[in-house]
Amino acid sequence: MFVDYLTVFMADVVAGLGVLIAFVLKGLNDSEKAKPFAPAFAAVGLLAIATGLHMVLTWPLPGSHNIAFGEPFLLYGFVFLAAAIAVAKGWDLMPTTIFALFAGIYAIIVGGSIIGYGMTRHPATSGLGFIAAGLVGVLSPVVWKLRENKVIRFLGIVLLALTLLLWFITMYGSLTGHINPQGSFGKWTPIPMR
Numbered sequence: 530m531f532v533d534y535l536t537v538f539m540a541d542v543v544a545g546l547g548v549l550i551a552f553v554l555k556g557l558n559d560s561e562k563a564k565p566f567a568p569a570f571a572a573v574g575l576l577a578i579a580t581g582l583h584m585v586l587t588w589p590l591p592g593s594h595n596i597a598f599g600e601p602f603l604l605y606g607f608v609f610l611a612a613a614i615a616v617a618k619g620w621d622l623m624p625t626t627i628f629a630l631f632a633g634i635y636a637i638i639v640g641g642s643i644i645g646y647g648m649t650r651h652p653a654t655s656g657l658g659f660i661a662a663g664l665v666g667v668l669s670p671v672v673w674k675l676r677e678n679k680v681i682r683f684l685g686i687v688l689l690a691l692t693l694l695l696w697f698i699t700m701y702g703s704l705t706g707h708i709n710p711q712g713s714f715g716k717w718t719p720i721p722m723r
Contacts, residue, residue: 533589533590533707534580534589535590535598535703536700536703536704536707537576537580538577538580538581538598538602539696539699539700539703539704540700540704541573541576541577541580541602542577542602542605542658542662542696542700543693543696543697543700544573545570545573545577545605545609546662546665546689546692546693546696547693548566548569548570548573549665549689550686550689550690550693551566552566552570553672553682553685553686553689554686556616557676557682558676558677560616560619563616564616564617564619566613566616567613567614567616567617568613569613570609570610570612570613570616571609571610571613571614573606573609574605574606574607574608574609574610574611574612574613575606575610576606577602577603577605577606577609578603578606578607578610579606580602581598581599581600581601581602581603581604581605581606582599582603583599584598584599584602584603585599585600585603593648594648596639597639597642597643597648600635600639601632601635601636601639601659601662604632604635604636605632605636605662607628607632608625608628608629608632608666611624611625611628612625622673623670623673623674626669626670626672626673627670629665629666629667629669629670630666630667630669630670631666632663632666633662633663633664633665633666633667633668633669634663634666634667635663636659636660636662636663636666637659637660637663637664637667638663639659639663640655640656640657640658640659640660640661640662640663641656641660642656643655643656643659644656644657650702650706651699651702654695654698654699654702655699657695658692658695658696658698658699661688661691661692661695662692662696664688664692665685665688665689665692668685668688672685
């Protein structure tokens, strides 16, 4: 048996995308309205950094799943933590979006690999979730630069909502599978209790 906390990763991605949608709707154009989002960005970022770093350093999952999930989540966490600091300080978010662009490229490569190698129980949904999240990162400098344009902001929200939906579907399936008492995790007993 291995330590599998991917469901909390996925919940963090869903929560982060939800916070990001609210930010684009309410705080994108006004630094004072943006500041209340800093703690939520920090919470998303710190959870992703803690769990992503643990996965990268200890490899608790079977094989390459540690790379496919741990490394992108670590980058995701740093994007959100950087956004939290920038928003709290009232700094320009462009440098953070440039980091997000490269993290996004990484996520797109991972998503394509998940689909290509047939990783996870539902490679298409998982892979498309990574690709969509990657596109959010890749396009974030454009959205930030053109944030006054209502069409760009609307298209950004649509992409975020579709990405959130893909991750929610993946999280729901994983979570219900993990907590199923008849599944492999439901029958597992810690070594001291055997």
